[in-house]
Amino acid sequence: MRIAVVGASGRIGREVADVLTKQGHEVLGVSRATGVDVYTAEGLAEALAGADVVIDSVNATTTETAAVTDFFRSVARNVQHAAAAAGVRRIALVSIIGIDQFTAGHYAGKLAQEHAYREGPVPVRILRAAQFHEFTEMMLDWTTRGDTAYVPKYRAQLVAARAVAEKLAEVAIEDSGAAMIEIAGPHELELAAAVAKLAARQGKPAHVEEIVDVDDPNHELQARGALLPGPEAVLAGPTFEEWLDHKYPAQQ
Numbered sequence: 036m037r038i039a040v041v042g043a044s045g046r047i048g049r050e051v052a053d054v055l056t057k058q059g060h061e062v063l064g065v066s067r068a069t070g071v072d073v074y075t076a077e078g079l080a081e082a083l084a085g086a087d088v089v090i091d092s093v094n095a096t097t098t099e100t101a102a103v104t105d106f107f108r109s110v111a112r113n114v115q116h117a118a119a120a121a122g123v124r125r126i127a128l129v130s131i132i133g134i135d136q137f138t139a140g141h142y143a144g145k146l147a148q149e150h151a152y153r154e155g156p157v158p159v160r161i162l163r164a165a166q167f168h169e170f171t172e173m174m175l176d177w178t179t180r181g182d183t184a185y186v187p188k189y190r191a192q193l194v195a196a197r198a199v200a201e202k203l204a205e206v207a208i209e210d211s212g213a214a215m216i217e218i219a220g221p222h223e224l225e226l227a228a229a230v231a232k233l234a235a236r237q238g239k240p241a242h243v244e245e246i247v248d249v250d251d252p253n254h255e256l257q258a259r260g261a262l263l264p265g266p267e268a269v270l271a272g273p274t275f276e277e278w279l280d281h282k283y284p285a286q287q
């Protein structure tokens with residue numbers, strides 16, 4: 036199959052491109068680095084020419100609600116339009132578990148993207164993923180001030196980006212299946228505890244503190260578990276500890 040991966044250089048995009056290539060599919064990598072901007076649609080029609088399926092794993096560079104909503108909604112409409120013109124048979128989108136109640140930030144933008152994609156005309160299958168194990172690396176980076184990381188209270192069921200990529204490839208290729216699927220890791224955990232394990236393995240920062248960030252309009256939903264998977268979710272390993280051991284082997 037000829038599969039265009041939008042965001043093919045990203046965390047999930049490069050994994051899904053690798054999975055598909057190893058399965059023998061032809062992958063068309065689409066990103067600004069390859070001269071295509073899916074927000075402005077520059078180069079998009081040419082990039083999707085001849086594609087059977089499109090996978091959207093693009094990400095926004097802002098979390099400001101109006102801007103991120105405009106970004107994801109525009110991307111969905113542009114990809115839908117170009118995919119229809121190219122005769123693409125299906126679009127597979129990676130989204131996020133539990134975002135239905137969110138009205139601010141990245142999660143609100145992803146919800147707008149899902150809605151815009153569902154308006155068609157090309158059929159869309161959505162894989163809603165939990166936060167990736169790799170999300171702890173981003174959290175550690177974003178929240179470290181001096182020798183302390185201030186991690187918001189956040190219940191999560193982290194999953195490996197590779198496991199999400201394998202499922203995303205399946206969702207993109209299969210001709211039948213549910214329009215919406217959830218995938219999460221094997222166990223629920225507190226994000227701060229996972230970040231603390233990562234920090235210990237990396238040797239910095241010295242402290243990880245769990246905080247309640249009342250300035251974040253999403254803090255209550257995150258803290259009470261709105262982003263946890265439902266009972267029908269696919270649960271996929273490795274566990275966070277197995278992922279950590281593989282990526283950051285403990286010093287002997």
Ligand SMILES: NC(=O)c1ccc[n+]([C@@H]2O[C@H](COP(=O)([O-])OP(=O)(O)OC[C@H]3O[C@@H](n4cnc5c(N)ncnc54)[C@H](OP(=O)(O)O)[C@@H]3O)[C@@H](O)[C@H]2O)c1
Pocket residue numbers: 041042043044045046047048065066067068069071072073074075092093094095129130131132145164165166167168169170
């Ligand atoms: N990280 C998580 O824990 C997680 C969990 C569940 C779902 N997700 C979802 O997965 C998606 C991908 O996340 P990620 O962490 O893999 O993203 P990422 O590493 O930031 O990669 C983003 C990709 O999008 C491309 N891109 C950005 N703006 C573009 C534009 N205007 N036109 C064309 N390409 C553009 C980037 O390439 P260029 O810079 O070259 O354009 C890059 O390939 C997001 O929608 C996110 O919501 C993430």
